Amino acid sequence: MYSDPKECLYCTDNETLHNLMIHIADLSVSRAFLFKEQTYRGRCLVAYNGHVNDLNELDDDQRNAFMADVARVTRAMQRVFNPEKINYGAYSDKLSHLHFHLAPKYVDGPDYGGTFRMNPGEVFLSECEYEEMINAIREVL
Template sequence: MKSDPKDCLYCTNNETLHNLMIEIATLEVSRVFLFKEQTYRGRCLVAYKDHVNDLFELSDEERNAFMKDVTRVTRAMDKVFHPEKINYGAYSDKLSHLHFHLAPKYVDGPDYGGTFRMNPGEVYLSDEEYADMVAKMKAAL
């Protein structure tokens, strides 16, 4: 299902987006967010700058630039949070704006060895903790 940019939370930069995530940075062709729900400590999202429905719609150059941004974010996540592995999710059944969920996984952490849950609703942090994570990610980017 293709979504209309007028209804897209990434394009409208609306309250729903800001209730779910904190914007960390703007990169070459994308925006980076920290999920407020932190079951997977350090979970981020990278959203393409323009309203594109799917990865295959990008030119080779655009796709390479987007994947360069995704890689840049995962390198920063690795440096800041030291996960065992980072899971990548590119779901867009209901919101077809190109974005990747980046969920760090830890050996003794939730769902290690399985698929991360979209919004477990289990771990929320203080404003100070979010600010610290965002500052560390900004410095690592």
């Protein structure tokens, strides 16, 4: 299913996007965001700048640049939050814009050893806490 870029939350930078996540940084070919829902402490998302449906639509240079951005964000997440593992999710059944969900997993944390839940809606932070997390990530990006 291909979505219309005029209706895409990543392309239009709309209210839905800002209700779900906070912009961290512009990267080489993408943007990094921190999810407001923080069941998985430090959960981020990297969205490709162009409106493409799938990783396989990129040429080798574009794909490599995007994956380098994803790796850059996960390295920062590893340094800041020190999770046991980071789960990667590339879902876009209904929203066809290339993006990766990056969910840190902790041994004694939620869903360790299983798949992370997309929108558990359980943990939200104060504006100050979000700001501290974002600043810590930016420092190491």
